[in-house]
Amino acid sequence: MRERTCALVVVGNEILSGKVQDSNAYFAARELRKIGVALQRIATIPDDLAVIAEEVAYCSQHFDLVITSGGVGPTHDDMTLEGVAIAFKRKLVRHPELEQLIRQHFRDRSLDAGLKMAEVPEGAILNTGGDIRFPTVQIENVYVLPGIPQLFESKLLALKERFTTDPYFMRAIYTQSSEDAIAEFLNACLKQFPALMLGSYPRIGHSEYRVKLTLESKDSDYLERAFAHLMELLPRDAVVKVE
Amino acid sequence: MRERTCALVVVGNEILSGKVQDSNAYFAARELRKIGVALQRIATIPDDLAVIAEEVAYCSQHFDLVITSGGVGPTHDDMTLEGVAIAFKRKLVRHPELEQLIRQHFRDRSLDAGLKMAEVPEGAILNTGGDIRFPTVQIENVYVLPGIPQLFESKLLALKERFTTDPYFMRAIYTQSSEDAIAEFLNACLKQFPALMLGSYPRIGHSEYRVKLTLESKDSDYLERAFAHLMELLPRDAVVKVE
Numbered sequence: 001m002r003e004r005t006c007a008l009v010v011v012g013n014e015i016l017s018g019k020v021q022d023s024n025a026y027f028a029a030r031e032l033r034k035i036g037v038a039l040q041r042i043a044t045i046p047d048d049l050a051v052i053a054e055e056v057a058y059c060s061q062h063f064d065l066v067i068t069s070g071g072v073g074p075t076h077d078d079m080t081l082e083g084v085a086i087a088f089k090r091k092l093v094r095h096p097e098l099e100q101l102i103r104q105h106f107r108d109r110s111l112d113a114g115l116k117m118a119e120v121p122e123g124a125i126l127n128t129g130g131d132i133r134f135p136t137v138q139i140e141n142v143y144v145l146p147g148i149p150q151l152f153e154s155k156l157l158a159l160k161e162r163f164t165t166d167p168y169f170m171r172a173i174y175t176q177s178s179e180d181a182i183a184e185f186l187n188a189c190l191k192q193f194p195a196l197m198l199g200s201y202p203r204i205g206h207s208e209y210r211v212k213l214t215l216e217s218k219d220s221d222y223l224e225r226a227f228a229h230l231m232e233l234l235p236r237d238a239v240v241k242v243e
Numbered sequence: 244m245r246e247r248t249c250a251l252v253v254v255g256n257e258i259l260s261g262k263v264q265d266s267n268a269y270f271a272a273r274e275l276r277k278i279g280v281a282l283q284r285i286a287t288i289p290d291d292l293a294v295i296a297e298e299v300a301y302c303s304q305h306f307d308l309v310i311t312s313g314g315v316g317p318t319h320d321d322m323t324l325e326g327v328a329i330a331f332k333r334k335l336v337r338h339p340e341l342e343q344l345i346r347q348h349f350r351d352r353s354l355d356a357g358l359k360m361a362e363v364p365e366g367a368i369l370n371t372g373g374d375i376r377f378p379t380v381q382i383e384n385v386y387v388l389p390g391i392p393q394l395f396e397s398k399l400l401a402l403k404e405r406f407t408t409d410p411y412f413m414r415a416i417y418t419q420s421s422e423d424a425i426a427e428f429l430n431a432c433l434k435q436f437p438a439l440m441l442g443s444y445p446r447i448g449h450s451e452y453r454v455k456l457t458l459e460s461k462d463s464d465y466l467e468r469a470f471a472h473l474m475e476l477l478p479r480d481a482v483v484k485v486e
Contacts, residue, residue: 010285013440013442014442014444014457015272015285016272016281016282016283016284016285017272017276017282017411017459018269018272018273018274018275018276018282019442019444019457020444021269022268022269025265025287026261026264026265029258029259029260029261030261031261032261033260033261038259039259039260039261040259040288040289041259041286041287041288041289042253042258042259042285042286042287043284043285043286043287044268044284044285044286044287045283045284046283046284073422073443073445074422074423074426075422075425075426075429075443076426076429076430076433076441076443077441077442077443106423111423112426112427113422113423113424113426113427114423116426148445148446148447150447150448151447168260179316179317179318179356180317180349180354180356180357181356182318183317183318183319183355183356183359184355184356186318186319187319190319197256198319198320199256199257199262199320200316200318200319200320201257201262201263202316202391203391204391204393204394205393214257214262216260
């Protein structure tokens with residue numbers, strides 16, 4: 001089964017300084033999971049050219065896909081595309097198609113600032129389609145998305161089909177046991193099913209359960225066998241619900 | 244004025260796979276800002292020893308403080324302390340004080356799993372104080388906090404006093420102009436006040452304003468001069484509110 005890995009690079013001082021709570025990472029995490037993509041890194045970094053370039057270069061080399069969020073507007077603190085250009089050692093050039101779109105959009109308004117958004121790394125690809133007004137810039141395996149949640153979300157949804165790969169299957173077990181009381185059963189299950197993705201999530205103050213266990217695999221048959229095995233191992237009266 | 248930088252390392256497959264929305268990063272960002280600490284990186288990474296070790300080593304070298312969130316429980320997917328040990332090339336050893344605390348806490352319950360939480364990198368320091376039951380493990384400049392929000396928050400608050408440094412001062416300007424219409428004024432202001440932290444945050448669908456500008460500095464006098472200068476530059480009727 002195909003594994004497709006992804007990193008998300010969130011650019012923005014406003015998030016690091018606590019002025020804004022990022023919601024794009026959570027949105028991307030859920031949407032990517034639904035289409036079988038393994039999000040393996042979220043890096044939230046400042047509006048700083050060198051840092052953007054370094055992080056994008058690292059992620060591009062280590063993951064199949066990279067999505068960036070933020071830093072694509074017309075002001076001084078919007079520098080993601082320039083950072084991506086440095087990451088790939090390319091020049092920033094004005095893209096004629098973007099220029100045309102921006103000239104239409106801005107008309108008499110302050111065109112100089114707007115045209116900054118037409119400057120992309122040389123060789124960039126424009127992705128259209130879906131419910132988006134402005135194409136999504138792609139350089140190699142890096143997709144540059146805006147930080148405003150409404151725009152980020154619609155652009156990611158427009159790209160979903162192209163990213164889709166073999167799905168994950170999941171089962172969940174809710175228990176009233178504490179984590180320490182069931183740790184040995186989880187270890188025993190993993191010994192038998194080493195490829196199982198097994199998560200153990202304690203929750204404080206929930207009336208129904210104390211620990212939620214999640215079992216995942218891209219192989220539904222393997223998952224069901226691991227699930228059955230773990231259910232055998234766990235004390236029967238500890239389990240309050242399964243999904 | 245003292246600058247103190249910080250990185251936050253959030254460990255957890257549950258966040259990357261979209262099962263859980265992390266709230267610790269936003270909490271930490273706000274609290275650190277209040278006490279003058281510059282959070283400059285948030286890395287959200289999987290339950291993977293090598294990745295944890297690499298990220299912690301990187302952050303420890305590049306930032307004054309490192310806070311980790313998550314991966315400190317008794318189950319197989321809790322491996323932050325082992326990752327930190329690898330980052331610092333130290334052995335994991337059982338800490339006698341932690342062992343005693345855990346023995347008291349667990350009593351007859353499954354002690355083996357619990358005792359996993361007493362294994363810390365050699366030479367680790369235990370920080371007590373504040374409203375916490377279990378001390379916070381520190382290795383060099385790295386503070387290891389649990390991922391459960393209630394615990395993360397109380398532990399961070401207990402550490403706040405030790406992290407506090409010179410505060411940031413902030414002013415905000417709300418405008419009805421679009422970003423492209425004011426970009427040139429922001430650039431002009433930065434030319435005059437290059438050390439100003441100036442953010443420009445467009446918002447879609449807000450009835451009161453289109454762009455919020457934030458001006459920050461650790462030098463309140465410098466901030467006020469920059470604020471006055473920018474207010475001079477901006478078209479008067481564009482400003483709807485200042486803070």
